[in-house]
Structures are given as structure tokens and as C-alpha cells.
Amino acid sequence: MVASNVSSSTTPPVLKPTPGPDAPMREQMEAYIRRMQQVIATNLEKLEPNGKKFQYDEWKRGETGGGGVSAVLQNGDTFEKAGVNISVVHGELPPAAIEKMRVNHKNMTANSDGKLPFFACGLSQVLHPTNPMCPTVHLNYRYFETMNQDGTPQAWWFGGGTDLTPSYLFEEDVIHFHNSLKDACDQHDPEYYPKFKKWCDEYFYLPHRNECRGVGGIFFDDLDNKDPQELFEFAQTCLNSFLPGYVPIIEKRMNQPFTKEQKWWQQIRRGRYVEFNLVHDRGTQFGLQTPGSRIESILMSLPLTAGWVYQHSPEEGSREQELLDVLKMPREWLP
Secondary structure (H helix, E strand, O other): OOEEEEEEEOOOOOOOOOOOOOOOHHHHHHHHHHHHHHHHHHHHHOOOOOOOOOEEEEEEEOOOOEEEEEEEEEOOOOEEEEEEEEEEEEEEEOHHHHHHHOOOOOOOOOOOOOOEEEEEEEEEEEEEEOOOOOOEEEEEEEEEEEEOOOOOEEEEEEEEEEEEEOOOOOHHHHHHHHHHHHHHHHOOOOOHHHHHHHHHHHHOEEOOOOEEOOOEEEEEEEEOOOOHHHHHHHHHHHHHOHHHHHHHHHHHHOOOOOOHHHHHHHHHHHHHHHHHHHHOOHHHHHHHHOOOOOHHHHHHHOOOOOOOOOOOOOOOOOHHHHHHHHHHOOOOOOO
16 A cells, blocks of 8 residues: 555645544544644745745545645745645554554553554654754654544554754754743643653664754653643644744844855755664654555655765864764753
8 A cells, every 4th residue: 555646736725624622632633733734834935035835745545544735845045845744644553563552552452353443643844944054943743542443542642842953053042942842841741841851862862973963852752641632732832832933043044144165064964864864763664664654755854955974073163063062962951
């Protein structure tokens, strides 16, 4: 089974009415991420001075397995490549996947045939700006549930987070980004930000390079320790904080001058980004291993251009070395 029936347009899909709080969580989360995809894309388009638009591709995972919408902008003045994707898929988990997930969700129980119905939806985005003074950013918020034979939820959880990956370090930008995430977390639980910030530093790490991918943010997975409506509200607060946490940074840096040497350093840093996404990222691996997945949407996270230099090492005391020093020793950006 492969993703099929792809249709493209610069006009976003028509949204359905928003379900109420009594609707199943899968319906609430799906409606929310569909709306937020368009909110984010519309606001990012405002940063393109020559009117570059996102291309919306609607795709189906076979005839009965769900699908998604990929919104991608390429070769813009502000964003060299920007992708804001949603996926809403369902089907049956094979026994190997069930055993792996049962480590964190003991109540998962397969049907008599050894399989288990599942539903998964999420919004995932990666923005690669053109100007090397602007940071790349990644974001993902998702909901997953398995279902009993009567269709009611069995096991469920939320996951997600967002993190910043600059080529050049501007401490005030990183502090602003982390402040927006801390404010979002603190509205729900004061323990969330320090816990999820540490998790982010540990997850987005390249062990073969002995460095973090970027300057962090928050990351969480398998979150099911509170009422689902409460955790849904937490995920919404975090996702809603993205635009005010990131857009001011782009507006400040997008027109700054840069040299060809600085652009080349950006390519090297993007090479590290590619290494992490293809070698270590669990979301990429899950997508590539899931029958019927749309490969173009999964690999949307990769930059349009990147570079690798054999045994490259920046000069001591340079701004490039300053960034590497931070990536090798993650900081606490907030008091």
C-alpha cells in the first residue's frame, strides 16, 4: 500500500466545523491541527515579501487508511524551504509494534488475531530560512490512540514539542524562544518546562558528533498522566505559542547582511540536521516503516540545500566556534 490520490493547490482545504468538548478526542485533535496548519501557513506567507505561497497537497493512504495535507513553500525570499504538514492515519498495529508500545502503555491489548486498531494524527513542521542569521525551527504535536473492538479508546497519549536550530548564536533570540515555551508550560504545570527542556536536550542529540542538534526547546512523549481534555489544552497552548515565539526572531534577522562564507556554514549545519533526521529521529523512522506512508511528506523536513566538508573545524574564537561550544554543552537559558 502506498500513499495515492494526491491533489495540489495554493488554496487550503475547506475546514469542517469545530467539534465540541464532548466529541471524541481524535475528532477534537484532528480539527485543531487542520485549523492550525492554515493559521501557521498564512502567517508565514506574510513574511515573504514577493508573495510566495504554500502549496497544499492532499494525499490518501490507500482507500481506507486515512491521509493528510502537506503544505510546502520552496525558494522563498525568507524561507528556502518550509513545510507544515498534518497526517490523520488509522489502521491496525502489527504484533511487533504492539509489544514495543506496551513498554509505556501496559493496558494495550491485541485482538484475538494479534492485531490492534489504532488512530494517529499530528501536525509537523520544519522551517529552513534563507538567511543564515535566521534559525531553523522544528515543531510537532501529535495524538495517538488504540481502540477496543467496539471503537472506544483503549490506550492513548499525546506527544510533541518544538526546538530551535540556529547557524549563528543570538542569545536574546534563544531566550525569547525558551521564554515563550516556559510561559506555555507554566500555565498547566510548573514542572513541565524544566522536565521537557531536559528531555529535548537529550533527544535532539547526535552521539556520533558529540553535539546537540540545536539550542533546544521542549520535547515530550507518551503523555497520558492527566485527563485527556487537560492534556489536549496543554498541547494547544504550546502550539499556539509558536508564532509569537518564532516570528519576531525571523522579522529581526531576515534582512541582515551575510557573507558567502556564512552561507556555507549554514549548509554545514544543515548537514548535521540531515544526519539527525535520517539516523536518529524516531518520527522519521516510524513514518518510513509504516505501510502506506507518503515519503515526500516524511522527508519534507530535509533542507533544500545542505553540505558536508571533510574534517571541517571552525577557527577558535569565531562565531561558528561559539555555536559549537553551546551545542556540545547545553545551557539553561532561563533563570
